[in-house]
Amino acid sequence: MFFSLDGKQVHGATGAVGFEGRSDPIVVLIHGAGMDRTVWSQQTRFLAHHGFRALAIDLPDHGKSEGPALESIADLSDWIAEISNHFGEKIHLVGHSMGALTALHAAGNHKDSISSVSLLGVGATMPVHPELQEAADANDVKAAQLITSWGHGTKHHLGNNPTPGLSMTGGTQALIESTARGVLGVDLLACSSYEEAVESAENIDCPILFLLGSEDKMTPRKAAQPLIDAISSEKTIVDFPSTGHMVMIEEPDLVRQKLLAHVTSS
Amino acid sequence: MVEPEFRRFDTRALHAGQYPDPSTGSRAVPIHQTTSYVFDSVDQAAGLYNLETSGHIYSRISNPTVAVLEERLASLEGGVGAVCTASGMAALHLAVATLLNTGDHIVASRNIYGGAFILMNHTLPRFGITTTFVDPRDPEEFAKAIRPETRLIFAETLGNPGIEVLDIGAVSDVAHAAGLPLCVDSTFSTPYLINPIEHGADIIMHSVTKFLGGHGVAIGGTIVDGGRFDWEASGKFPTLTEPYEGYHNITFTEEFGPAALSMRARAEGLKDFGACMSPANAFYLLQGVETLPLRMARHVENTQHVIELLDGHDAVEWIKHPSHPSHPDHDLAKRLYPKGTGAILSFGVKGGREAGKKFIESVKLASHLANVGDAKTLVIHPGSTTHQQMSIEDLENAGISEDLIRVSVGLEDPEDICGDLDKALRSSQR
Numbered sequence: 174m175f176f177s178l179d180g181k182q183v184h185g186a187t188g189a190v191g192f193e194g195r196s197d198p199i200v201v202l203i204h205g206a207g208m209d210r211t212v213w214s215q216q217t218r219f220l221a222h223h224g225f226r227a228l229a230i231d232l233p234d235h236g237k238s239e240g241p242a243l244e245s246i247a248d249l250s251d252w253i254a255e256i257s258n259h260f261g262e263k264i265h266l267v268g269h270s271m272g273a274l275t276a277l278h279a280a281g282n283h284k285d286s287i288s289s290v291s292l293l294g295v296g297a298t299m300p301v302h303p304e305l306q307e308a309a310d311a312n313d314v315k316a317a318q319l320i321t322s323w324g325h326g327t328k329h330h331l332g333n334n335p336t337p338g339l340s341m342t343g344g345t346q347a348l349i350e351s352t353a354r355g356v357l358g359v360d361l362l363a364c365s366s367y368e369e370a371v372e373s374a375e376n377i378d379c380p381i382l383f384l385l386g387s388e389d390k391m392t393p394r395k396a397a398q399p400l401i402d403a404i405s406s407e408k409t410i411v412d413f414p415s416t417g418h419m420v421m422i423e424e425p426d427l428v429r430q431k432l433l434a435h436v437t438s439s
Numbered sequence: 440m441v442e443p444e445f446r447r448f449d450t451r452a453l454h455a456g457q458y459p460d461p462s463t464g465s466r467a468v469p470i471h472q473t474t475s476y477v478f479d480s481v482d483q484a485a486g487l488y489n490l491e492t493s494g495h496i497y498s499r500i501s502n503p504t505v506a507v508l509e510e511r512l513a514s515l516e517g518g519v520g521a522v523c524t525a526s527g528m529a530a531l532h533l534a535v536a537t538l539l540n541t542g543d544h545i546v547a548s549r550n551i552y553g554g555a556f557i558l559m560n561h562t563l564p565r566f567g568i569t570t571t572f573v574d575p576r577d578p579e580e581f582a583k584a585i586r587p588e589t590r591l592i593f594a595e596t597l598g599n600p601g602i603e604v605l606d607i608g609a610v611s612d613v614a615h616a617a618g619l620p621l622c623v624d625s626t627f628s629t630p631y632l633i634n635p636i637e638h639g640a641d642i643i644m645h646s647v648t649k650f651l652g653g654h655g656v657a658i659g660g661t662i663v664d665g666g667r668f669d670w671e672a673s674g675k676f677p678t679l680t681e682p683y684e685g686y687h688n689i690t691f692t693e694e695f696g697p698a699a700l701s702m703r704a705r706a707e708g709l710k711d712f713g714a715c716m717s718p719a720n721a722f723y724l725l726q727g728v729e730t731l732p733l734r735m736a737r738h739v740e741n742t743q744h745v746i747e748l749l750d751g752h753d754a755v756e757w758i759k760h761p762s763h764p765s766h767p768d769h770d771l772a773k774r775l776y777p778k779g780t781g782a783i784l785s786f787g788v789k790g791g792r793e794a795g796k797k798f799i800e801s802v803k804l805a806s807h808l809a810n811v812g813d814a815k816t817l818v819i820h821p822g823s824t825t826h827q828q829m830s831i832e833d834l835e836n837a838g839i840s841e842d843l844i845r846v847s848v849g850l851e852d853p854e855d856i857c858g859d860l861d862k863a864l865r866s867s868q869r
C-alpha cells in the first residue's frame with residue numbers, strides 16, 4: 174500500500190488485506206537498520222487476518238518508500254507519529270532494533286498517538302562497532318555479513334527454519350545487501366547516537382511488550398534491562414532462549430502469538 | 440579487524456537445516472514418511488493455508504525431511520531458499536513455470552544436457568515458450584539473442600558434455616543489463632567447487648541425483664533462490680510482483696521480499712504441478728551431501744589421474760577437460776574454479792563411432808549407464824544415448840562428435856580406474 178506523508182510516497186505491506194472499509198485497530202511494524210517491511214513477513218499477514226489492519230512500513234529510503242533516510246531516532250519517531258495523524262487514530266507500534274528505538278521514542282514522546290508498543294532486539298544504548306559503521310559507510314558487503322553473523326543466535330546460524338526451505342541467514346544477508354547505497358550507514362549512526370532511550374521509557378504510559386533474545390549480540394539482553402526498569406506502565410517481558418537479534422525471524426511462531434495477545438489486550 | 444563468523448562449508452554440509460530431533464533426540468535427520476500433518480486448531484490450519492504462518496500441510500508442498508535438504512542446499516549455495524523437486528528436470532521446469540508465461544522466451548546455452556535441450560527446443564514451445572540457443576563462450580551472443588519477450592537466461596556452469604566453462608559474471612552482466620535473471624545448472628560443479636550466486640547468478644538448479652547425492656540411489660532436483668534479483672525493478676515478472684488470486688491476492692515480492700521466488704515456486708509450483716521430492720529420497724540425498732566436500736576433492740584428484748592417462752594415449756584423439764591446457768576455457772577455469780573443474784570429462788577415441796562402441800563394451804570396472812556424478816566411474820557415448828534425440832546439426836552445435844566418450848570419474852582407487860580405461864582403449868583399437 175502506498176500513501177503520502179509530507180508530500181513523499183510511503184510504502185507498507187498490509188498482508189494483502191486492504192485498509193478500505195475497515196475500522197480494525199492499526200498495527201504498524203517498524204523494521205531495523207538496513208532492512209525493510211519484509212522482515213515482518215511471518216507476522217504481517219497473520220495480524221491482518223486476526224482483527225487488525227497490519228502495516229509493515231518501509232521507513233524513508235528503505236524498501237519502496239521515498240527518501241531521504243531520516244538521520245535520527247527522534248526524526249523517525251516524529252515520522253511514525255505522522256502515520257497516526259494520517260489515519261486519524263491511535264496506532265499500535267511494533268519495532269525491531271532501530272525500529273524498536275523509534276517505537277520507544279514515539280511511545281514516550283507522542284503519547285496521544287500510540288496505543289501500545291512492542292519492542293524486539295532493543296537496548297538502552299545501541300553502540301555500533303566502528304568497523305561495522307565504516308563498512309556500512311563504504312557500502313561494503315562486509316557490513317551485511319557482520320550484521321547477519323551477529324544478528325542470528327548460534328542455533329539459528331545453522332537454520333532449522335520453521336518456514337520450509339528458507340535460509341534465515343541467507344535471507345537476512347540478501348535483504349541488507351538490497352538496501353540503497355548509504356542508507357545502512359545513516360541508520361547505524363542514528364542508533365549509536367541516540368541517548369534518550371531511558372528518558373523515553375520513563376515517559377511511556379501505554380502497555381509495553383519486550384521480546385528479547387538471550388543470544389542477542391547486537392543488543393545484548395542486559396542492555397534492555399535499564400529500559401525495563403525505567404518503565405512504570407504495564408510491561409511484559411518474554412525471553413527467548415538460544416535466540417539472537419532477529420527474534421521475529423528466528424522464533425516467528427511465538428512472536429506472532431505474543432504480539433497478537435499484546436495488541437489484543439492493549 | 441572484525442570478521443563475520445559463519446560456520447564453514449564442510450560444517451554446514453553436515454549440519455545446516457537440522458538440529459537433533461527435540462522429541463526423540465535423534466541425531467540423524469529422521470525420515471518423516473507422512474503425507475500430512477495434524478493441525479492444532481481450525482485457526483492454525485487456516486493460517487497455514489493462507490500463508491499467514493509457516494509449517495507443513497501436505498508433503499506435496501513441504502515435508503520436514505525434504506526441508507532439511509532444502510535449507511542445507513540453500514546454505515551451501517549462499518541463497519535465501521531452496522525448493523527440492525522430484526528430479527533435476529522437474530527443478531528446471533519449476534523455475535520456468537514459476538517465472539514464464541505463454542509468449543515468453545528463453546536464451547539458453549546450446550551446450551546443455553540433452554534433456555534440458557529437448558524440453559526447451561521441443562516441449563516448451565507447445566506451451567508457447569520458445570528458446571534461442573547460443574554459444575555459452577560468447578556473452579555477446581546472449582545479448583544479441585535477447586528479445587522484448589525474453590524472461591530467462593539459462594546455461595550450465597560446466598557444459599555437457601564438452602565442459603564449457605561459463606563466465607558467470609560476464610553472462611550475468613548481460614542478463615542484468617536487460618532486466619533478466621540468470622539461471623545456471625550447477626550440477627557438474629556443485630557448491631563445493633563454485634558458488635554461482637557470488638559471481639552474479641540469480642537462480643541455481645541442480646540435479647541432486649548427481650554429485651550432491653553421489654551414490655546413485657535416489658533421483659532429485661532443486662532450485663536455489665539467490666534472493667538478489669530485483670523482480671520489481673525488472674517489471675517483467677507478474678507472477679512475483681502482481682497479486683495472485685490463488686492466495687487471496689498476495690503479492691510475493693510485497694510480502695516476502697528476497698524470498699519471493701522461493702515462496703511462489705512452492706506455493707504454486709509444488710502445490711499445482713506436484714513434482715515434489717519424496718522424504719525417503721531427501722534422506723538418501725542428505726547422506727550424500729554430508730560427505731560432499733570429501734568426495735568432490737577425491738573426484739577432482741582422480742580426474743587428474745585419468746587426464747594424465749588419456750593425455751598422449753595412442754588410442755585417444757583428443758581430451759576435453761578445463762584442467763587440460765588444450766581446453767579453450769583453461770584460463771577461465773583457473774580463475775573461477777581454484778578447487779578444480781569437476782570429474783566429468785570427454786575424449787575422442789581414435790577410430791570414431793565403431794572404436795567408441797568397442798571401448799564402451801570393453802570397460803570392466805566402469806559402468807556404462809545414463810548418469811554422472813556417481814561414486815562409481817561411469818562411461819557413456821552421448822551421441823547414441825543421452826543426446827540421441829538431437830539432430831546431427833544440433834549435435835555439432837553442442838560440440839558432440841560421433842567419437843565422443845563421456846567419463847564421470849568415480850572414487851575408486853585411481854590405479855584401478857586408469858587400468859580399466861587403458862585396457863578398454865587398447866581393446867578399441869583391435
